[in-house]
Amino acid sequence: MRLFWKIAGIEARKRMAYRTDFWLNSIVAFVTELGVAYFLVLAMFGASDRMGGYSRNGMLLYYVSVILTARLVRPADLEWAISDDIYQGALNRYLLYPVSYGVMKYATQIGALFPAIVQVTLFGAWVPFVLGVPEGLHVTPVSACMAAGAILVANLLHFLTVYPIQLVAFWADNCWSLLVAHRLVVMVFGGLLLPLTLFPAWSQPIMNALPFKYMFAFPVDALLGRLTPGEYAAGLGIALGWCAAGAVLTALVWRRGTLQYTGVGI
Amino acid sequence: MIEVEKLSKTFTVHKKEPGLKASLKSLFVREKIDKHAVREVSFRIDEGEIVGVVGANGAGKTTLVKMLAGIIHPTSGEARVLGFRPWERARDFTRQIALLMGQKAQLWWDLPAADSFLLLKEIYQIPDATFREALDYLVSVLDAKEQLTIQVRRLSLGERMKMELIAALLHSPRIVYLDEPTLGLDLTAQRAIRDFILRYRETHRPAMILTSHYMEDIERLCKRILIVREGELVFDGSLDQVVQTYADHKVVTAHLHKRPEPVLETPELRALGQVDACNDVMIKLRVPRPRVAEVAGELLKRYPVADLSIEEVDVGTIIERIIRARKEADTAGVRR
Numbered sequence: 001m002r003l004f005w006k007i008a009g010i011e012a013r014k015r016m017a018y019r020t021d022f023w024l025n026s027i028v029a030f031v032t033e034l035g036v037a038y039f040l041v042l043a044m045f046g047a048s049d050r051m052g053g054y055s056r057n058g059m060l061l062y063y064v065s066v067i068l069t070a071r072l073v074r075p076a077d078l079e080w081a082i083s084d085d086i087y088q089g090a091l092n093r094y095l096l097y098p099v100s101y102g103v104m105k106y107a108t109q110i111g112a113l114f115p116a117i118v119q120v121t122l123f124g125a126w127v128p129f130v131l132g133v134p135e136g137l138h139v140t141p142v143s144a145c146m147a148a149g150a151i152l153v154a155n156l157l158h159f160l161t162v163y164p165i166q167l168v169a170f171w172a173d174n175c176w177s178l179l180v181a182h183r184l185v186v187m188v189f190g191g192l193l194l195p196l197t198l199f200p201a202w203s204q205p206i207m208n209a210l211p212f213k214y215m216f217a218f219p220v221d222a223l224l225g226r227l228t229p230g231e232y233a234a235g236l237g238i239a240l241g242w243c244a245a246g247a248v249l250t251a252l253v254w255r256r257g258t259l260q261y262t263g264v265g266i
Numbered sequence: 267m268i269e270v271e272k273l274s275k276t277f278t279v280h281k282k283e284p285g286l287k288a289s290l291k292s293l294f295v296r297e298k299i300d301k302h303a304v305r306e307v308s309f310r311i312d313e314g315e316i317v318g319v320v321g322a323n324g325a326g327k328t329t330l331v332k333m334l335a336g337i338i339h340p341t342s343g344e345a346r347v348l349g350f351r352p353w354e355r356a357r358d359f360t361r362q363i364a365l366l367m368g369q370k371a372q373l374w375w376d377l378p379a380a381d382s383f384l385l386l387k388e389i390y391q392i393p394d395a396t397f398r399e400a401l402d403y404l405v406s407v408l409d410a411k412e413q414l415t416i417q418v419r420r421l422s423l424g425e426r427m428k429m430e431l432i433a434a435l436l437h438s439p440r441i442v443y444l445d446e447p448t449l450g451l452d453l454t455a456q457r458a459i460r461d462f463i464l465r466y467r468e469t470h471r472p473a474m475i476l477t478s479h480y481m482e483d484i485e486r487l488c489k490r491i492l493i494v495r496e497g498e499l500v501f502d503g504s505l506d507q508v509v510q511t512y513a514d515h516k517v518v519t520a521h522l523h524k525r526p527e528p529v530l531e532t533p534e535l536r537a538l539g540q541v542d543a544c545n546d547v548m549i550k551l552r553v554p555r556p557r558v559a560e561v562a563g564e565l566l567k568r569y570p571v572a573d574l575s576i577e578e579v580d581v582g583t584i585i586e587r588i589i590r591a592r593k594e595a596d597t598a599g600v601r602r
Contacts, residue, residue: 003388010385014376017417093372095337097389098360262277263337 003099004107011111015076026119030067037063052197058134058224062195064127065220068120069147070192073154073215076112078105079162079179083169086257089264102163102250109159138225146232147223153239154215158186160246161211167250170257191217211246214239267441267473268311268334273343274497275304275329303329305497306343313440314471316463318478318488318505320585326497327477328367331443334475335365347441361390364439366430368446373418379429380414383436390437397436404432408462424455431459435466444476448483460486481582495589505581512588513579516558517542520549520565521573529569538564552579 016022041063045056054062082105085091094101165182168175187193189212196207196217207213218235221227227235281297282288304326311317319327332338334345336352336359345352350359366372373382387397405411408428413421418429427447434442444463448456460483467474476487484491484505491508493501501508518539522529528546535541538561539553549569553561558576565571 006385006388010374010377010381013381014374017376089370092332092337092365092367092370095355096335096360096363096365098357099389259339261338263332 004103004110007104007107008111008114011076011108012114015112015115022115026123030119030123033067034064037067052195054195054197055134057131058137059195061127061131061134061137062220062224064124064131065223066192066216068124069151069154069216069219069223071116071120072113072151073158073219075116075155076109078109078112078159079183080166080176081105081108082163082166083175083179086167086169086261087173087264091261092263095258102254105163106156106159109155113155139223140225143223143225146227147219150214150219150222150232150236150239153236153243154219157211157239157243157246158215160243160250161186164246164250164253167253167257170253170260186212186215189213190215191220209238211239211242214242267313267348268309268475269346270310270334271308271344272306273304273308273330273333273345274302274306274341275326275333275338276341277301277303302497304333304340304494307494307497307499309492309499309502311473311475313473314467315490316467316474316476316488318476318484318491319494320477320484320491321494322589323479325494327494328445329497330494331365331445331475331477335363335443336360337365361437362439363441363443364434364437365443366434366445366447368427368444368449371418371426372430373426373433375419376417378415378417379421379432382418382429382433383414386433386436392437396438400436400438401432404435407465408432408458424451424458427451427455427459431462435470438470440472442472442474444474444478446478447476448478448480456480456482463487481580481585485581491585493585493588501588508584508588509578509581512584515539515552515554515579517577517579518551518553518558518561518565519575519577520569520571521575522547522549523570523572525570 038060041056041059045051045059049055051059085094091101094104097104162179162182165178166175168178189196189207189210191213196204196213199207214235218227218239222232277300279299279301280292281299282292307326307330309317319330321327329338333340334347334352336355339353348359348362350356352359352363373379374385383397383401386392392400405414408431410425410428410432413425413429418426421429431447447463448459451459463474463476464487466472474487476483478484488505490504491501492499503511525546529535529544529549531541531544535544535549535551539551539557541549541551543550549565551561551565562574562576565574
């Protein structure tokens, strides 16, 4: 455990070693994302007052929350890091260590969470003052704690879905398009692009059973007080079940993949 | 410590002709080729030995090292390192080995080396006192104190290699694989690294495997060498044995007092040995070993010799010759 936090600490320091990049990433990315969200909501609502159970301000709050949540759920560019390690042979050094590669990489992701928390705090703090909490939504200390728990599970879940996909690089060298497809699916069915309540009613049970909702929409629903304790517990259970499935799949693919690994060059 | 028995590794690679047409074709059909990187290699290495693995590019040296470090799985054969199968990567095995690859950085690029060392302390679970002692020793021997707090990416190649060595040896491994440790370094840095490796071997007695293209690395560090050609082990023995067995002659050089006329390559001179050079200041001959003393005497008698040296043939040249001879023998065998 000490090693885990050490790795996380090193990653946090590394992320903040380049001050210009840190601030550019904070300001430019946030302003762009929030700007897109604002105009999207304006376009979506037009003359309507409510949509998918949200008022216009409620929808704006959803987007702001989901953008900030996404920062915490996938805080690093780790979506490509593992396949890159395989492709470029950087995996070699990790295979020499008496520590699990997956654990090291997850510690890295947790380390990247720290600067992300700084960014989210800096850029999320103004939201309640500007948007307030629209009618029908209940942001309370309890809902914030529920959201924090859901975000931690979402972080692990996102890692465990993208990890086995990246291991395809053992066979295909380059699995970039698979990762792009994963990103797109996660954005659409995770609620990053649109709130899931806008999807047809018949699709809701399917989305409840799939892992994607629990990456973004679920923590935001928890934050905005849209979940009962029962729904929250059931959602966490499903997400953890998917985490277990991801871990088993990862272990299987890893075992087969390392048999193929060439370490680059002969 | 290291026992290798008929170890082989075959890679399947895809062949693709150049050009757009071939690229289009390769989207549907690809030609596979089996590349035998290592073929039935067997040897044994004991504690405290430094063994040099020598061969041309693509001979299979790095593949062999990667298998013994547990990075890749062999296609067939067996290897035991400290009693472990390397590619099973048992924790007790990885805790006792180190691999330094001259062409690949192992340290965290964006951090000062000191941060990486602290991380390695946790990875290898090195107790505080042991870590401090090992770090102090390595830093002082390599004279690297000043560079510890500088971001790795800002160090020179030689400084970085020192840091890589420290990182590799912090946990006092019993097996050390050094893959081209002096690659790209200037002469001073090469010498510093070699001196350090020798000193480390004296104090810690690990088994070491060294691959290098620099013959000086091999000559200075290794008493025993393995010569690999196209994946096959063609020689396993001491460096002295290589010279005695394969260099049937020595190089005799006579430096002359300056003469008005250059020495000519006459039949009499050729009778002493194969003439490599002759001019107004020097005669250089390749002489069969049994005739060295006699030829040296003749040169002293016939020419105004100011200085005379008798040297072994360059080891690199001998190894090149062994590899070439095996290739020619194989080609002849195929023709028959």
